[in-house]
Amino acid sequence: MAGTDEKKITRRGGNVDEDKVFQGLQKKQKCKLCEQDFLLEKLPGAISYKSVLKLRESWGLDVHYPAPALLYQRVQLCVFCSQFFEPKLGEEKSPSSPSKASHK
Numbered sequence: 001m002a003g004t005d006e007k008k009i010t011r012r013g014g015n016v017d018e019d020k021v022f023q024g025l026q027k028k029q030k031c032k033l034c035e036q037d038f039l040l041e042k043l044p045g046a047i048s049y050k051s052v053l054k055l056r057e058s059w060g061l062d063v064h065y066p067a068p069a070l071l072y073q074r075v076q077l078c079v080f081c082s083q084f085f086e087p088k089l090g091e092e093k094s095p096s097s098p099s100k101a102s103h104k
């Protein structure tokens with residue numbers, strides 16, 4: 001009859017990243033566009049939620065707009081998804097390119 005507390009702490013060893021997350025040193029967050037979990041350091045993009053919804057809408061997805069206050073919160077994007085929001089270069093202002101300059 002030993003009065004020892006038996007606390008079974010199941011610990012998963014191995015994955016360092018996971019352990020960090022467990023300890024709260026590293027936070028994981030979802031990319032708002034693809035909804036995958038990433039470590040915060042892997043989420044370089046930040047954009048308004050509205051922009052994400054707009055893009056989804058343009059893809060023909062079902063989009064539910066939240067309250068306006070939420071629309072303008074900044075959300076995280078992963079590297080992959082942030083490419084969709086890069087400044088649209090050359091969409092309207094095409095750089096001065098004389099289209100017929102072939103000398104042959």
Ligand SMILES: [Zn+2]
Pocket residue numbers: 031032033034035036077078079080081082
């Ligand atoms: Zn993403």
